[in-house]
Amino acid sequence: MDPIIIDEDPKPIKGISCSVTNCQYHDGRTQCVAGKIAVGPSSATASRDTLCATFKFKEEQDQ
Template sequence: MDVNSSIGCRVTECQYHAGDSQHCTLDKIMVGKIESYSSKSEDTDCESFKPKEETAF
C-alpha cells in the first residue's frame, strides 16, 4: 500500500486509509457537494470514500 503524502486522512474506517499514517493511499480523490450550493466544509463530501470490508454498520 503506497502512502500519498499529498492527501491527509483521519478516516480510519475507509478502505484507502494508510494504516498508521494519517494519509490516503489513492492517487487522487473526488470531493463532491452535499448541498446544491457549497459555502462551508460541511456542504462537501469525499466521494472516494469506501468502507473497509470488515466494518459492520
C-alpha cells in the first residue's frame, strides 16, 4: 500500500475552477487543490459527458 501524503499547504491548480464543495480537494472557494486531476472518459463529445475522476468525497469532521 502506498503511503498517504498530505500537503500541509495545498496549492490551487492554475486555470482550474471547481464548484464541487463536497470534494476533499475543493479549497472552500472556487479552486481545486489536488496535485493533479484526471478527467474523462475519452469518448466524451460534450462537457456534460465528462467527469472528474480525481473527486474524493469530503467526510465532514466534527470540530
